[in-house]
């Protein structure tokens with residue numbers, strides 16, 4: 220019995236028991252459903268073993284959307300608890316667990332997979348390629364992310380959730396103050412998914428540098444691909460720091476080392492230091508792909524090429540360097556001298572300059588453009604003023620002397636949500652709507668989409684703007700309640716109302732997916748938005764090899780050149796196409812990593828060692844495996860291409876084909 | 880015959896052995912901490928560079944400039960991180 224006690228949750232509550240039942244029922248339901256409809260073979264052959272960048276992208280997308288609801292549920296609970304003084308919905312411990320989980324889930328398991336989804340879906344198409352450079356490694360990245368996400372998500376029903384904040388500062392996160400296994404989950408789940416992210420970084424850089432279509436020099440890359448390149452460079456340089464910090468944290472907790480302890484020569488502040496050496500570049504890892512998406516969308520719907528291409532690229536390069544020079548601004552109050560703080564204040568403020576350049580470029584792109592207010596464009600237009608407010612409050616926080624007042628208050632919470640929601644989340648929703656028809660063959664409903672936008676935008680403003688005020692009045696972040704006399708009550712109630720609107724917004728999003736699936740017309744062709752870059756030159760649905768002939772590119776808008784300037788995009792003979800084979804190994808490795816992680820969390824050494832050996836066996840097998848991929852011959856290509864034909868009535872847009 | 884004999888690699892191998900031996904000396908002989916650390920750092924960096932160039936073939940392919948740019952960028956960022964951390968946690972604490 221004693222053996223099993225460690226798996227119990229230290230702070231149970233009816234809500235958690237209810238979730239346990241719900242999780243069990245849903246899992247059983249899914250398994251029974253798949254078996255009943257005999258879909259196991261289909262899932263295994265078409266998805267679990269797939270190395271196709273499009274399918275991996277879609278799996279990232281689905282995971283991110285599911286995790287968004289997990290993180291969103293946490294958020295609603297927190298806002299409900301704070302909606303009025305002395306609420307009794309959650310106790311302090313439970314509140315701690317929820318804000319920790321919310322932060323981790325949103326950053327690592329919503330936004331990261333969401334941007335990986337877009338990179339996977341779009342980068343190979345935009346560079347006119349057939350897949351990423353290392354397709355199997357790509358599948359492995361996904362399954363490691365998925366294993367990490369699942370490991371983190373079971374924490375609240377087995378053993379207890381982490382409760383030391385998404386930043387997990389030591390000594391709080393050490394064994395003395397965090398006695399449950401929760402923080403072990405944090406360390407190991409992030410380690411596993413972090414390895415996946417690092418692999419994606421290497422994979423994408425190689426892909427973009429090595430696999431571009433003929434004629435596509437670096438300065439002719441579409442802007443989203445540029446943003447992906449810079450983002451992945453930041454990933455490759457920033458994630459190793461997180462890997463090592465997590466490793467040191469893990470050994471502190473499991474093997475009694477003293478890296479971050481307060482005694483025996485340990486240095487607890489070193490964790491905060493490492494965390495933000497990774498953490499600040501991380502916020503730019505989140506925002507740059509979003510900037511890339513906005514660039515694509517704004518130029519398409521303004522009917523103009525992107526203003527200031529070179530300065531867009533230059534500002535991203537500058538941001539990537541500066542993002543490594545500012546990390547101290549997250550702990551101005553830790554006790555280092557005014558000299559250090561001043562240096563980092565200045566570097567931090569400097570980042571606002573290249574960011575501002577980008578904002579002006581988008582404005583100039585819209586200037587005199589013929590703007591079409593579609594759903595993706597609405598998000599982009601909403602983004603510009605709202606994100607600018609987030610940037611301005613960022614510069615306020617960057618003044619180290621003033622930050623002693625703002626730090627750890629709701630003002631800070633308002634700042635970073637103000638950058639992440641209009642900056643990143645809006646971009647992801649805009650990108651989802653924009654690219655949906657390319658990958659699923661029908662459009663999302665515009666009317667419902669617009670109501671989603673307004674609900675989310677108004678919900679955001681109502682939720683977070685009041686926090687600027689309560690924060691300046693002294694409401695601390697991460698406090699589970701406050702007294703009536705503080706006077707924070709009404710504004711927090713307003714926040715709660717806002718977050719309810721937000722939630723309704725997400726319900727309308729899901730309804731939109733369902734409604735459009737049922738009702739949207741299917742013969743939309745392959746270029747429904749009248750777009751500009753090469754990804755839209757593929758057929759819809761996209762054949763597995765993407766392009767029968769590789770495109771010949773002469774500018775960053777080769778597809779537009781083809782439609783409007785008579786540029787010959789596809790020339791030459793059809794040739795045999797070389798494609799990678801599917802493989803089950805990444806999926807199996809994902810499971811083994813999950814088992815290894817789980818065993819380490821509970822210090823179950825035997826299964827841990829077995830699983831680690833399993834990992835090495837898989838790697839060894841791979842290095843002896845002979846797999847030269849397979850070839851699609853010209854006859855097969857012709858048969859596939861013959862299935863597509865021009866959509867009647869769409870000829871003026873030309874080349875908009877669909878499967879008959 | 881000359882093309883077949885990997886002279887560069889053999890030389891590199893011998894040189895890396897020498898570097899290892901020098902580093903080991905620090906452990907077996909009596910010297911001050913500062914001198915020992917200096918020797919270790921110098922041999923470590925030469926060793927890393929040697930491995931990269933001789934055995935991992937940096938600089939032999941078309942995109943050698945990309946590889947060296949990356950390495951230099953990495954070194955700059957590592958230096959910023961290390962000296963920044965020292966500044967924060969020790970020199971200006």
Ligand code: HEM
Nearest residue numbers: 502506548549567571610613614616617626627635638639
């Ligand atoms: C003009 C640009 C920006 C400036 C000057 C800036 C400045 C700052 C400063 C000084 C802090 C620390 C405040 C404190 O802890 O007291 C901070 C926190 C934060 N910022 Fe920004 N920021 C900017 C843009 C962004 C962007 C684009 C994102 C994300 C996409 C972002 C996400 C965050 C997050 C997540 C935190 C705090 C996390 C935490 O402590 O839990 N910021 N920012």
Ligand SMILES: [Cu+2]
Nearest residue numbers: 499502548549
């Ligand atoms: Cu920062």
